[in-house]
Amino acid sequence: xxxxxxxxxxxxxxxxxxxxxxxxxxxxxxxxxxxxxxxxxxxxxxxxxxxxxxxxxxxxxxxxxxxxxxxxxxxxxxxxxxxxxxxxxxxxxxxxxxxxxxxxxxxxxxxxxxxxxxxxxxxxxxxxxxxxxxxxxxxxxxx
Numbered sequence: 590x591x592x593x594x595x596x597x598x599x600x601x602x603x604x605x606x607x608x609x610x611x612x613x614x615x616x617x618x619x620x621x622x623x624x625x626x627x628x629x630x631x632x633x634x635x636x637x638x639x640x641x642x643x644x645x646x647x648x649x650x651x652x653x654x655x656x657x658x659x660x661x662x663x664x665x666x667x668x669x670x671x672x673x674x675x676x677x678x679x680x681x682x683x684x685x686x687x688x689x690x691x692x693x694x695x696x697x698x699x700x701x702x703x704x705x706x707x708x709x710x711x712x713x714x715x716x717x718x719x720x721x722x723x724x725x726x727x728x729x730x731x732x
Contacts, residue, residue: 592644592656593643593653594640595640596637596638598636602633603631604632605628606630607626607627609625610626610627611623612624622675623673625682627670627672629667630668630669631664631666632665632668633664635663635665636661636662637661637662641658642720651725652723653729655713655717659709662704662708669689669693673685
């Protein structure tokens, strides 16, 4: 089976993420419990994806299956907003907002390996679904 490689370099001006969060744990010796809404803005995103594919032939037609997908990224800007719904006056949410935004670069750098692996896992599944239905001759020069 032939191996194919695709390198992608992406520049995205802005990614916005909205969702819900739920935290239940301890910080130092203090119990922390909170849940609510989460918003994040990631600006000036630079990403590199390296796709290693393996050719598969089904009914005489060539397809590609992704064997490995590696993703790395850097962020130019980061902004977070947490809205705590459990505790009155949003005190925990305000404290988390301040902490997250003051330490955003360090937090992202610490989370980057896990985030890269998670993004790669989801995109690998998505791309394999697409590539399994799209013969290589449609999107790649046949050699």
